[in-house]
Amino acid sequence: MKSALISMLLICTQAMGATIAVIDSGVDVKHKDLVNNLWINSEEISDNGRDEDGNGYQDDVFGWNFAEQNNLVIDRKYIGTFSRDPHTFFEIQGRIFLNRATQEDIEWMQEKRQDPKFLKEMQIFGNFVHGTHVAGITMDENVDAKILSVKLIPTEVKPFFESLKKQSFQTKGFAPNKDGLRMKLLKAGLKALAGQQMKLLEEISAYVGEHKADIANGSFGTGFNQAKTITDGAFKLAFQREPTQEESNEVARFFLDSLITEGKKMVKSAPDTLFVFAAGNDGMNNDKYPTSPTNIDADNVISVGATYKYSFIAPFSNYGTKTVDVAAPGMLIHSQIPGNEYLQVSGTSQAAPYVANIAAQIKDINQDLSPKEIKAIIMGTVDEKSFLQQKIKTKGIVNLSRATYAAKVSLTADISVAIEEARINVADVKTSQTKGMVQSFNKNAVVPIPLTPIFK
Numbered sequence: 001m002k003s004a005l006i007s008m009l010l011i012c013t014q015a016m017g018a019t020i021a022v023i024d025s026g027v028d029v030k031h032k033d034l035v036n037n038l039w040i041n042s043e044e045i046s047d048n049g050r051d052e053d054g055n056g057y058q059d060d061v062f063g064w065n066f067a068e069q070n071n072l073v074i075d076r077k078y079i080g081t082f083s084r085d086p087h088t089f090f091e092i093q094g095r096i097f098l099n100r101a102t103q104e105d106i107e108w109m110q111e112k113r114q115d116p117k118f119l120k121e122m123q124i125f126g127n128f129v130h131g132t133h134v135a136g137i138t139m140d141e142n143v144d145a146k147i148l149s150v151k152l153i154p155t156e157v158k159p160f161f162e163s164l165k166k167q168s169f170q171t172k173g174f175a176p177n178k179d180g181l182r183m184k185l186l187k188a189g190l191k192a193l194a195g196q197q198m199k200l201l202e203e204i205s206a207y208v209g210e211h212k213a214d215i216a217n218g219s220f221g222t223g224f225n226q227a228k229t230i231t232d233g234a235f236k237l238a239f240q241r242e243p244t245q246e247e248s249n250e251v252a253r254f255f256l257d258s259l260i261t262e263g264k265k266m267v268k269s270a271p272d273t274l275f276v277f278a279a280g281n282d283g284m285n286n287d288k289y290p291t292s293p294t295n296i297d298a299d300n301v302i303s304v305g306a307t308y309k310y311s312f313i314a315p316f317s318n319y320g321t322k323t324v325d326v327a328a329p330g331m332l333i334h335s336q337i338p339g340n341e342y343l344q345v346s347g348t349s350q351a352a353p354y355v356a357n358i359a360a361q362i363k364d365i366n367q368d369l370s371p372k373e374i375k376a377i378i379m380g381t382v383d384e385k386s387f388l389q390q391k392i393k394t395k396g397i398v399n400l401s402r403a404t405y406a407a408k409v410s411l412t413a414d415i416s417v418a419i420e421e422a423r424i425n426v427a428d429v430k431t432s433q434t435k436g437m438v439q440s441f442n443k444n445a446v447v448p449i450p451l452t453p454i455f456k
Helices: 002-013 085-097 103-113 116-139 176-210 226-237 245-268 350-365 371-380 399-408 415-425
Strands: 019-024 063-065 148-149 215-218 274-279 301-308 326-329 333-337 343-347
Touching: 019 116, 019 176, 019 350, 085 103, 085 116, 103 116, 103 176, 103 333, 116 148, 116 333, 116 343, 116 350, 148 226, 176 226, 176 245, 215 350, 226 245, 245 301, 274 350, 274 371, 301 371, 326 371, 333 350, 350 371, 350 399, 350 415, 371 415, 399 415
Parallel strands: 019 148, 019 215, 063 148, 215 274, 274 301, 301 326
Antiparallel strands: 333 343
16 A cells, blocks of 8 residues: 555656756757756747746847856857867876776876866866766766756966955055954955855855756856965065965865855755765865865755775765765766767766765655655665765765655655665665775876866
8 A cells, every 4th residue: 555655646746756956067958868857948939039927038048148247058069169079088098097097098198188278178177067977977867957057167267366366465664563464354355245146156055046946056156276376476465475284274174164064055045955065086085175066055055075886985086974975876977078079087076966966866756755754764774885974975876766766655654764774674885896996086197177167
């Protein structure tokens, strides 16, 4: 009787797919694999120059481009403009991870690291394909879910240092013994900058919430080392000298703490949306070296580290027993990129949408579940792994079958009971043979791709 009731409820609910907001660098809405999974604003008429739903975002049929403030969620003019080099980079990176790279591969990688033209092309290529690659992962075997495209990351990011000069960091005229005032001014400027950047994310969050997105994937952010490039530049403007290591760390941590504090307003703007954030690709401890926005502590936020399948933590993945909730496969992930193409990419950027995918499937099964309850199911149904004991809060990797089983049980039982039944009745995912895989990071061999930056 119980199983019949669950089946009947599923028939009534599964046709209404969850909406996943992909907050990223844009989604190719013409990709043949994604066209049937696009969120479409039924209240808007495409490209008629009007704002039918009156929300202030004219013709936002598939979403909105907050980077350039228009409805162009992907700029297809870039298709066909790249050399083969970015593809070669990811192919070699994959062979390195599989311990199959040749000496020629290593030398090519090392040479390209010194090539400014290649590095610029990689930055543009990476931003262009990133959002579509992430969106493809959220849709994998998830036929009912819908992609709401939110473009935050511009395809071409202008140098950030110039914008620092617009902030109140310069302190010419201060006497040398006024360093305390310089530091106060510097931190005030950085706090204002954090508020300014998070104001945009707060607007995005309100937009996502207004369109009733169930899940929002955020494979972007600012890591500790990325923050230092910003704060060290600001320090030089304020003090007219290089910071010491201690000063550099102090100011970077202050800036990130400010971003995270301001970021709480963002997730509060969409309380009915579960935000899934990538933990970062610096291989650092987020408990000690904060990363934004993934370190935001809220009931509707879940932070995701990356693994190779179910075998070991990715060598580039950030971690933290207090700040990174779960892990998910994020190495050598095959997914869509613009122009009906595909690419194999590694990163916590790929692990986060894996979790967003699961969250959407849970929501499809039981639409009454809140973000907090979906998060509890995901965290409560992981496969615990010894190699994650000192790395991840739950000590585990997400388990799709167990999580969806718990979601089905939650239709007629409390969440805690549903999780317990799922743990009893659904086995861990079988691990694959990983002999020969690279399990430690070799900086001379692989350049980890950092989280897509939000500063422009």
